[in-house]
Amino acid sequence: MDLGLDGGFADPVLQSQAAFRAIMDALANPGTVQKLVAPGSPTSSIPLELVSTLLTLSDHDTSIWLDDSLRADSAVLQLVSFHTGAPVVREPGRAAFAFAAGAEHLPRLDQFNLGTQEYPDRSTTIVLAVPALTGGPDLIIRGPGIKDHGRISPVGLPEDFIGQWSANRELFPRGIDLLLVAEGAVLGLPRSTRIAEGH
Template sequence: MEVQSNNASMFRGGFSDPVFNAQSVFRRVMDALARPGSVVRFDDLTSPPAPLLPTVGSIAATLFDHDTRIWLDPALSRNGEVAGWLTFNTSAQLTLQSYDADFAVVADLESLPSLESFSQGTQEYPDRSTTLILQIDGLMGGRKLHLSGPGIEDVAAVAPKGLPEHFFDQWASNGARFPRGADVLLAAPEGIIGLPRTAKISLSGG
């Protein structure tokens, strides 16, 4: 998918210290996925065009490269500045096919496609699945969730703000496909929460 934009903002807003900043963000992302439910905060962020969050721009500048295929939801793909910033700063390829994507970035969660519409990997190569980066309103203030599974001692309580109700049914189905399935990063302005496919979510009061 080729995006054209003449806006100069696509050339600005990258890391101030690309090597150091990328190493720092990489450690934070790995920590979030290794310890599901932990709130991992970011600093030294990128400054991408809105509505792409600086946390998401930082993850992209760290994990995406010329071999990476990205799927953007319509709210982002229609924005030439966002698409141009991502391709300029990461050299990644945009794809219209969600199932082909290594990473997917979703800003409009009410229109979140089924997790099954993204690559699930295979029994032999479960790592060949899509990692979804979901932009949420905040890491606190939402419905209380209880997480359990590998990397969690007993139960972790989190309350990310902005997840739609249909996400939870999707997540239960995603876990049932293990070892296949998608991994998710919940990205808010202040940081991220990792949801690897092994994490089980119980709704508060359910």
């Protein structure tokens, strides 16, 4: 299968709308797992969840950053060019959206666009593919959209994630938002969320 030509949604309008709703619900209800609409089944190395979010969030006016492994995959670049026309930037700080196939490929969070006090919404939203959304170390989350507190346990977060996230949270209203994707689903962690190790 040709990822660039055939790797998109079978029904682009309906499926991208459904995926967009899932992403918005994930950010409005931090820590909840929302089912993502899957595109075709490409034979490429890129996780289908990354394809789904990339197709949904990117367009020709949206600068995106791809990690080295994705940028080195000609099929991924063809997918971006054919289906979205989004400009691919090499500097994380210039990206509206960033896509990484694993935490080992992700720069520190503060390397991305953190927005400004006047335009905090111009910060980068990072989409990180992880091995699983449950089964990892227990984390407690608090903040808007969470009643009292919630618990999440994604597998494969970056090293020193709690420290990096705490520094990101202190920048509010600036800071990045994070989408974790795996197993056909998405979990949202907006910048307003506080994250601590579970006990």
